[in-house]
Amino acid sequence: MPRIAYVNGRYLPHRDAAVHIEDRGYQFADGVYEVCEVAHGNLMDATRHLDRLDRSLRELRIGWPMHRSALVMVMREVVTRNRVRSGLVYVQVTRGVASRDFVFPENVAPSLVVTAKKVDPGAAARRAETGIKVITLPENRWERVDIKSVGLLPNVLAKQSAKEAGAHEAWFVDTEGNVKEGGSSNAWIVTKDGRLITRPAEFGILRGITRTTLFDVAEKLGLTIEERGFSVAEAKAAREAFISSATTIAMPVVEIDGTPVANGYPGSVVQSLRQAFFDVAEKTPA
Numbered sequence: 001m002p003r004i005a006y007v008n009g010r011y012l013p014h015r016d017a018a019v020h021i022e023d024r025g026y027q028f029a030d031g032v033y034e035v036c037e038v039a040h041g042n043l044m045d046a047t048r049h050l051d052r053l054d055r056s057l058r059e060l061r062i063g064w065p066m067h068r069s070a071l072v073m074v075m076r077e078v079v080t081r082n083r084v085r086s087g088l089v090y091v092q093v094t095r096g097v098a099s100r101d102f103v104f105p106e107n108v109a110p111s112l113v114v115t116a117k118k119v120d121p122g123a124a125a126r127r128a129e130t131g132i133k134v135i136t137l138p139e140n141r142w143e144r145v146d147i148k149s150v151g152l153l154p155n156v157l158a159k160q161s162a163k164e165a166g167a168h169e170a171w172f173v174d175t176e177g178n179v180k181e182g183g184s185s186n187a188w189i190v191t192k193d194g195r196l197i198t199r200p201a202e203f204g205i206l207r208g209i210t211r212t213t214l215f216d217v218a219e220k221l222g223l224t225i226e227e228r229g230f231s232v233a234e235a236k237a238a239r240e241a242f243i244s245s246a247t248t249i250a251m252p253v254v255e256i257d258g259t260p261v262a263n264g265y266p267g268s269v270v271q272s273l274r275q276a277f278f279d280v281a282e283k284t285p286a
C-alpha cells in the first residue's frame with residue numbers, strides 16, 4: 001500500500017506530494033511544525049501538541065490553515081490511511097505561497113502538510129536498554145527557539161556533528177556553561193538524591209510536550225522536579241541523565257563528551273518514567 005500525504009486539501013501518494021517552489025517554508029523557513037507520537041494506534045498528547053502549534057502560529061502571525069478540529073481529523077486520517085499503529089505524525093504549516101519578498105504577503109492562505117510514518121516500537125525500546133551518547137556544542141541558534149519553527153539548520157549541523165562523533169544527540173550549551181537542550185530533544189539529569197532537574201522553559205528552549213507530560217508522570221511516581229539550569233560538569237557527575245522528545249520519550253544518556261554518566265548504564269529513574277509515560281499521556285484514537 002503506497003504512503004499517503006495530505007497537502008493543501010488533497011490526499012496524495014507520498015512520492016507525488018509537493019508544495020510550490022515559492023512556498024515561504026521552502027524559501028524563508030517561514031513556517032512551524034509539530035511531531036506527534038503515534039502509539040498503539042493513538043495520537044499521543046494531541047491536545048498539547050495543537051496548543052503549542054497554536055502558540056507557534058500566533059507568535060509568527062500565521063493563521064490556522066483550517067479549524068483545529070478539522071486538523072485533528074486530517075491527522076487521524078493520514079495515520080489511518082498509512083496504517084500507522086506505531087510511529088509519528090508530522091504537521092507543517094507555512095505562511096503560504098507568494099512571490100519572493102521578505103515582508104508578509106497579503107491574502108495568502110497558509111500551506112498545510114501532514115504526513116505519517118511507521119517507526120518500529122522495538123527500536124527505541126532497544127536503544128533505551130543501552131542508552132545514548134551526547135556531545136556538547138556552544139549554542140548558536142536564534143533567541144526564539146521557543147517557537148517550533150522549521151528553521152532548523154543549527155540543529156541539523158549539531159546533530160550531524162553528533163553522528164560524526166559516534167553520538168546520537170548534541171546538547172547546546174549557553175555562555176555560562178549550562179545545558180540548554182538537544183538538537184531535537186530536551187535535556188534532564190537526576191541528582192544523587194533522586195531529584196529530576198531540567199531547565200526552565202520560559203526562555204531559550206522549546207517547551208517540549210514530552211517534557212510537560214513527564215512532569216505529570218513524575219508526580220504520579222512521587223518524584224520531585226526542580227526547574228533550574230545545570231552545567232555540563234554537573235550532568236557528567238549526575239546519577240542519571242536523559243533526553244525527552246515525542247520520538248524518544250525518556251531516553252537514557254550514558255555518555256557526555258566521552259565521559260560516562262555514573263557507571264555508564266541506563267539508570268532506574270529514567271526507565272520508570274519511560275514505562276509510566278504511556279499510562280499518563282493523553283491518547284486520541286486514530
Ligand code: PDD
Binds near residue numbers: 183
Ligand atoms: N523535536 N527541543 C527541540 C529543539 C526539539 O526539536 C524537540 C522535538 C524537543 C522536544 O519536544 P517534544 O517533547 O514536544 O517532542 C525539544 C521533534 C521530535 C523533531 O523535530 O523531530
